[in-house]
Amino acid sequence: MDFTPNLASGSAVLAAQPFSAWIGAELEGFEPGRAVLALNLRPELHQQHGFAHGGVLCYLADNALTFAGGSVLGPAVVTSELKVNYLRPAQGERLVAEATVLSSGRSQAVVRCDIHVLEGGSRKLCAAAQGTITLLTQPAPQA
Template identity: 35%
Template structure:
């Protein structure tokens, strides 16, 4: 495991929200991170779909950690802004959030994120995000 992968794994483990949601860090690559969330009724909204807050949380974290793979040494990251579109109800057994860096510099990274839901053997996009991530002193 690379230093970057170890750093992100340790940071992910320290996030109380990800633990509360039951999310797992799936993969860390240069400019791309994946986080998986299993379905739980504890995360549902009134119609039985996974709540938008849970979906937003995993894709925000995926984008942030993707940005961290590109951040200068000695930096951490925080989200400055994001926009999310929900394109269908979050129905499925598992949800996979992928964050990808589209552009990065000394201070900012612009990322896109996508959440796919697995139902049976079919993956469908349920949400799309664009986020601006800020590098801060660690």
């Protein structure tokens, strides 16, 4: 299978994910070894104290890690392990997750992701994640 990671191919994959479409995620960058995923914060994505819900940050980390890993392994990948450190409450207008492949082999990649919150021109690191992305051994079921 010929697969070239670029913004057009990545955006098509993101558009095929019903949850990503519902939450409003946008792919801002996709190239070999790197992916950038962003999301505008809106009230229904907050927890009771007005911060972005941790699940929203985890979603961004998971998907950005998987896109970055898939950029070196191919499109048929899944997250097999994920760890997120929440560093500060995410309050702002937009979340941006940037994932970079640290190491990859034939069937898995270890990827790091930093999530920043943007507000009024400032950019603050609010979470850091690392995960293992694994190549599927059999094709994923088609929807």
